[in-house]
Amino acid sequence: MIPAIPYIQSRFDEFNARYFNGSLPPVPIKLSHAKGFLGKLTFTRRKQGLFRGYRNEDFALRINARIDLPEELVQDTILHEMIHYYIAVNNLKDSSTHGALFRREMARINAEGGRHITVSHRLTETERAQAVVHKTRMVAVVHFKDGKTGVKVVPNRREHVLYWQRMALRRFAIDKIEWHLTDDDYFAKFPSSVAMKIYLIEDLSVLPVSGTINMG
Numbered sequence: 166m167i168p169a170i171p172y173i174q175s176r177f178d179e180f181n182a183r184y185f186n187g188s189l190p191p192v193p194i195k196l197s198h199a200k201g202f203l204g205k206l207t208f209t210r211r212k213q214g215l216f217r218g219y220r221n222e223d224f225a226l227r228i229n230a231r232i233d234l235p236e237e238l239v240q241d242t243i244l245h246e247m248i249h250y251y252i253a254v255n256n257l258k259d260s261s262t263h264g265a266l267f268r269r270e271m272a273r274i275n276a277e278g279g280r281h282i283t284v285s286h287r288l289t290e291t292e293r294a295q296a297v298v299h300k301t302r303m304v305a306v307v308h309f310k311d312g313k314t315g316v317k318v319v320p321n322r323r324e325h326v327l328y329w330q331r332m333a334l335r336r337f338a339i340d341k342i343e344w345h346l347t348d349d350d351y352f353a354k355f356p357s358s359v360a361m362k363i364y365l366i367e368d369l370s371v372l373p374v375s376g377t378i379n380m381g
């Protein structure tokens with residue numbers, strides 16, 4: 166699954182009640198599209214004044230929405246970040262990022278909930294192999310004057326798209342070019358480039374596109 170904010174929010178509330186006695190204050194939840202991590206807790210560590218120590222504030226809980234993962238792993242990632250949040254919001258001291266305190270909380274929740282939270286923010290090799298990474302592609306659907314239709318994947322940068330469109334209109338007898346921004350894996354088989362090559366599609370019903378971007 167690729168989690169949406171309402172899903173993460175309701176898991177947060179559920180896990181807060183079940184594993185933290187509802188003690189965690191509400192926290193802004195954000196989606197991340199980073200490649201490097203599954204989840205991340207961000208906050209600011211602010212000095213309270215002379216000799217008065219630090220206070221953590223401006224928390225945000227970020228969960229990856231780029232990788233399609235098993236629901237269990239999404240939930241374990243939310244719980245992992247909630248342990249960081251529990252430690253940081255209560256200003257507790259741990260021996261390291263995933264120190265003794267983090268591991269004690271992790272072991273407690275794993276035992277109570279039959280969960281599989283780990284100290285890693287990244288995918289294991291197996292999880293990586295199972296994960297489906299949806300890449301967003303800029304796709305031109307080209308309608309030729311002779312009635313044929315073709316597709317071309319162009320790097321998703323405005324200057325590439327405009328350049329390719331200009332050159333294609335000059336080179337081929339084109340009736341219309343429709344642009345689609347899509348993460349459908351159907352388009353993975355087409356190379357992404359500004360080369361003047363258009364792949365003819367015989368059966369238009371296979372084209373998984375909807376909604377057109379007007380590139381002017």
Ligand SMILES: [Zn+2]
Nearest residue numbers: 249263284286
């Ligand atoms: Zn962590």
